[in-house]
Amino acid sequence: MVGLLYVAFGVMDALLIRDMLPYLIALRLVLGVGYVTSIMLQVRRGVDTQALELQCSLGIYVGFAAWLYLATQSSDETAILYYAGYGLIFMLVANLFFNLSFRFALLSSGLITATFLFWALRSNGNSSYIICFSSLYILSFLLTAFLNLKYNRERYRVHLNACRAELQQREVVQRGEELFRLSTTDVLTGLANRRAIDSVLQELWLANINSGQAFGVILIDVDFFKLYNDRYGHQRGDSCLAALGEAMRGAAEKRRYAIGRFGGEEFAALFQADSAEQVLEFAEEVRQAVEALQIPHAARRDPLSHVTVSIGAAFSADVAEDKPERAISAADDALYVAKEEGRNRARIFNARMRHSTESDDLNAEMLRAAVTDGRISAVFQPIVDVSSGRVWAAETLMRLKDTQGRAISPETFIPVAERTGAILEMGAWILRQACDLLASEPELPIVSVNISARQISEPNFISSVEAIVRAAGIAPSRLALEITESGEISGNPEVAQLMDRLNTIGIRVWLDDFGTGFAGLTCLSELRFDMVKIDRFFVQSCDTPRGAKLLKNIIDLVNNCAQRPIVEGVEEAWQIDLVSSFGADLFQGYHLGRPMPRSELKLMLSEYSSSSKILEMQHGS
Ligand code: C2E
Ligand code: CA
Ligand code: CA
Numbered sequence: 001m002v003g004l005l006y007v008a009f010g011v012m013d014a015l016l017i018r019d020m021l022p023y024l025i026a027l028r029l030v031l032g033v034g035y036v037t038s039i040m041l042q043v044r045r046g047v048d049t050q051a052l053e054l055q056c057s058l059g060i061y062v063g064f065a066a067w068l069y070l071a072t073q074s075s076d077e078t079a080i081l082y083y084a085g086y087g088l089i090f091m092l093v094a095n096l097f098f099n100l101s102f103r104f105a106l107l108s109s110g111l112i113t114a115t116f117l118f119w120a121l122r123s124n125g126n127s128s129y130i131i132c133f134s135s136l137y138i139l140s141f142l143l144t145a146f147l148n149l150k151y152n153r154e155r156y157r158v159h160l161n162a163c164r165a166e167l168q169q170r171e172v173v174q175r176g177e178e179l180f181r182l183s184t185t186d187v188l189t190g191l192a193n194r195r196a197i198d199s200v201l202q203e204l205w206l207a208n209i210n211s212g213q214a215f216g217v218i219l220i221d222v223d224f225f226k227l228y229n230d231r232y233g234h235q236r237g238d239s240c241l242a243a244l245g246e247a248m249r250g251a252a253e254k255r256r257y258a259i260g261r262f263g264g265e266e267f268a269a270l271f272q273a274d275s276a277e278q279v280l281e282f283a284e285e286v287r288q289a290v291e292a293l294q295i296p297h298a299a300r301r302d303p304l305s306h307v308t309v310s311i312g313a314a315f316s317a318d319v320a321e322d323k324p325e326r327a328i329s330a331a332d333d334a335l336y337v338a339k340e341e342g343r344n345r346a347r348i349f350n351a352r353m354r355h356s357t358e359s360d361d362l363n364a365e366m367l368r369a370a371v372t373d374g375r376i377s378a379v380f381q382p383i384v385d386v387s388s389g390r391v392w393a394a395e396t397l398m399r400l401k402d403t404q405g406r407a408i409s410p411e412t413f414i415p416v417a418e419r420t421g422a423i424l425e426m427g428a429w430i431l432r433q434a435c436d437l438l439a440s441e442p443e444l445p446i447v448s449v450n451i452s453a454r455q456i457s458e459p460n461f462i463s464s465v466e467a468i469v470r471a472a473g474i475a476p477s478r479l480a481l482e483i484t485e486s487g488e489i490s491g492n493p494e495v496a497q498l499m500d501r502l503n504t505i506g507i508r509v510w511l512d513d514f515g516t517g518f519a520g521l522t523c524l525s526e527l528r529f530d531m532v533k534i535d536r537f538f539v540q541s542c543d544t545p546r547g548a549k550l551l552k553n554i555i556d557l558v559n560n561c562a563q564r565p566i567v568e569g570v571e572e573a574w575q576i577d578l579v580s581s582f583g584a585d586l587f588q589g590y591h592l593g594r595p596m597p598r599s600e601l602k603l604m605l606s607e608y609s610s611s612s613k614i615l616e617m618q619h620g621s
Contacts, residue, residue, distance in 0.1 A: 002093060003036035006063060009086070016083045017074035019359045024070050031066065035059045041323040053100055057108035061100070064090040064112050067120060074142060081129050087116055088140050095144035096151070105148045114140040115492040140181060167521040170572045189245030191267070192260030200258045200270045205324035206354045207272070210314050211222055216279030218247065218269045219331040220286060223343040225265035228307065231299035239308060240295055241265065246290045257282065267309075268328075276348055280577035283313040283346035291344070308344035310335060318349055329363075361411055364420035366403065371429050374403045378433035380447070382604065383566060386576055391605055393446035393480070395588065398426065409443040418454045428464060435472035435479065437598055443605055448480035448510060456483070456493070462501050471508070474507035481532065484512045495510045499527055510566070516556055524561050536569020536589070552582040559583055 005030055013024040038338055039059075042052060074080055094100065096107040116137050120130045158463045184196035189567065192200070204215040204235040222228075222244065229237040241261075248267055252259035257271035273279050287309055295307040312335025319330045330349040338347040369375040385392035400408045417423040419429075423450070434447045438491070455461055469476050483495075499509050510531040511524070515538060524532065534554055541547035551567075567579050570589030593604065 003032040004095070006032040012083070012086065013071075014466055016079045017071055017076055017478060019076075020070050020074045024067070024598075027066055027070060029602060031059075031063050031218075035063075053104045056098060057094060057100055057104040058089055059112045060094045061108045061115075065115055072119065072123075077125055081125055081133065084116065084119075085133060085136065087112065090135065091137075091140055091144055093499065095148040098590055099155075100148070102145075102149050102152045106145055113137050119121075160597060186245075186261040189242050189261050191249060192258060194260065194262050197258065197260040197262065197268050197270065201324045201328065203272055204272065204316075205321075205327070209321065213272055214274060214316045215327070216271055216273035216276075216281045216282070216313065216315050217327045217331045218279065218286065218346075219262070219313055219328070219335045220267040220269070220283075220290075220309045220311050221335055221339070222265035223308045223310055224297065224302075227299040227301070228297050231297075241293065243293060244290055244307070244309070247293055248421070251289045253287050253456075255282070268577065271497070273315060276313075276318060279313045279315045280346060280348045282346070283311040286346070287311055287346050287485075291466055292363075302343065304344065307365050310338040310343045312336065312338055312344035313346060314349040355400070362402075362408070362416040364422050367400075367413065367420060367422035368425055369469065370400055370422075371425055373403075375403055376426060377401075378430055379597055380437065380601045381588060381595040382593040382601065383448075383586055383588045383590045385586055386580055391444065392586060393448060394437070394444060394601060395482070395595075396430055396437075396447060396449045398430050398450075406509075414452070418452050421454065422460060423452050423454050425600050427452065428468070431465060432472070433598075435468055437601075438474045438478050439472045441602065441605060444478075446478050446480055447509070448482050448508075450512065451481045453484075457497060461533060462498065462505070465502075465507065480508035480510050482510045482533065483510040485516070495526060503528075505525050513568075515556070523562070524539065524558070529563055531566055531586075532563050533566045533568050534584075538566055539569045539575050539589070540571070542575065542578065548578065551579065553578075555584050556581045 010021075010025050010028050012273050013021050013028075014037070017024075031497070039055065041051060042055075068084065068087060071080055071083055076254040089302050091109045091112050094112065095105045096333055100108070117134055118133050123130065138206055165255075184193060184199075185191070186193040201217070204213075207213045208215055214544050222241070225240075228240060232240075245261060245267070252271075254268055255271065257268040258267050259267065261267045261592060269282070271282070271302070290307065290309045293307065296305060297307045297492075298305055312331040314327050314330035314331065314334060316327055319326045330353075333353040334347045334349040337353055338345050341347070351436050379399055381397060382391045383393040383395060384390070398414070400410070400413050402408055414423070417426055431449055434449045438444065446584045458464075465479075465481075466476075469479060502509055508530040510528075510533055511529040512533050514524075514532045516535045534551070538547070538551040542551045555565050555567075564586065565584050566586040566588060567584050570576055570579070570587050570591045572591055576591070596604070
């Protein structure tokens with residue numbers, strides 16, 4: 001615009017000093033067009049603003065000086081004097097319109113004023129005109145310089161405010177980022193926390209659904225970490241976890257895999273993968289990285305004496321795709337297998353490892369919440385003495401509903417509760433139910449409760465049972481604990497000790513499901529049980545002579561070991577007739593009574609306590 005204006009003022013040249021017009025037109029065109037083009041090119045090239053401002057301020061001055069010089073060469077002296085007043089426009093441009101910063105505006109308007117005064121003093125025209133024009137130049141110079149200063153100050157203030165606002169904005173963003181980092185980092189190890197890992201899982205799962213890019217999950221569990229904590233203290237436990245986290249980070253960062261702490265002594269890594277082999281290979285690398293640390297761990301229950309990890313891996317293509325958690329629970333299944341097989345190893349999920357799809361929806365939180373949500377309940381199944389026809393005892397059985405109110409089978413939820421440790425709370429709850437029943441039914445001699453190996457291995461197991469018995473105010477001898485024969489029971493000195501202590505207190509211990517596990521006989525010879533429950537498999541296969549003979553031999557065996565048998569699973573009357581002839585008189589099964597709620601059992605106790613209805617039933621009447 002300024003360039004155009006400069007050229008357009010050629011009209012004034014034509015009106016006032018026509019004799020100089022050819023020179024002035026050439027000057028205006030060269031300066032106006034040339035200068036503007038050069039500045040524009042420099043702007044496009046990103047030349048520094050200061051350099052541009054200097055050129056602009058000098059450009060205005062050169063435009064003025066050259067114009068003044070040519071104008072004064074005209075022969076019409078009065079016209080020149082008037083025309084010189086137009087030079088003030090250059091000053092206005094320099095100080096007000098060009099947005100120049102103060103020093104550059106001052107430079108160009110100062111030069112313009114000085115040049116005009118220099119010419120005016122040397123010219124020999126009308127002195128009163130000269131005085132008037134000179135003072136006009138000086139006053140305009142002062143006024144416009146002052147306005148420029150004010151304007152620039154204002155601009156500077158606005159600029160400062162904008163900077164301040166930008167700084168604040170940046171701070172807010174930074175604080176947000178910091179908060180986000182905190183909310184997604186595990187404080188102890190500095191790795192991603194569970195929440196962050198969950199969102200990585202979500203992303204990988206979506207990518208898998210949308211583009212078919214498969215992924216891998218590995219779950220890493222520190223072996224015997226509870227024992228490590230007990231032996232070395234929590235502080236060393238924490239630094240152990242931090243060191244393990246660092247080693248795992250080293251392995252993961254090389255491949256840019258996401259790794260985090262899932263909670264407790266469990267870690268997880270997630271990454272895009274193309275094959276199950278690739279997933280397992282990384283799992284093995286992590287295992288080796290941990291083992292290479294050689295952190296001493298003398299409290300382990302196996303021959304090793306340093307910290308190791310068990311790893312469960314899963315490759316997304318081997319898992320149902322309907323929800324992202326499937327991959328985690330598959331890795332969890334594989335982890336379980338890795339531990340079962342002796343720990344310090346990595347195993348990858350295959351379909352044979354899956355317990356059932358139902359158990360996928362079960363998790364520790366859902367099971368623990370069952371007690372507070374009232375989704376857990378107890379039912380009782382009578383154990384009948386057929387020689388007297390009385391209810392001799394009742395077995396307590398746990399029932400569970402899922403969050404939608406559907407019943408879940410104990411075969412499904414008990415293994416998950418054992419694995420996740422939820423069985424501890426659930427087991428304590430069911431014990432209280434059993435003791436409550438005993439307290440309210442003095443007629444009922446004994447109530448039994450199923451106990452998992454996981455509960456027995458808790459150090460304060462006995463004291464918690466004792467506390468429950470004492471709180472209910474019942475005789476300890478009326479409570480029986482059913483323990484299933486398993487590898488963990490036989491040959492374990494802790495179990496023998498535990499049985500001794502329970503014996504001293506007076507609480508009974510029964511061997512459950514006898515004959516199903518390979519350790520049954522060892523159990524029977526090593527440990528003294530008050531009762532031995534013969535698994536229902538034997539009753540149900542005694543319809544053949546071979547099956548009947550087998551059951552008879554088992555009952556003989558138990559009797560010969562000076563222990564009493566309870567025969568489980570009688571579903572028909574003839575089974576009782578046959579098996580009682582083998583020397584057993586305690587029976588349990590659907591034929592005598594299904595597992596029932598407490599109110600129904602009470603009714604049964606009052607009806608049958610003195611009558612012979614049960615005996616009648618036994619004989620199928
Ligand atoms: P279990 O200890 O052998 O319990 C007996 C199971 O046999 C019960 O199944 C019972 O309903 C079933 N049963 C009883 N009579 C008959 C019969 O005549 N025929 C047949 N076919 N079955 C009969 P349930 O309640 O489904 O429990 C299954 C298993 O879950 C139990 O086997 C036990 O190992 C476990 N369990 C149940 N409640 C608890 C508990 O409170 N704690 C623990 N740790 N385990 C429990
Ligand atoms: Ca049982
Ligand atoms: Ca049983």
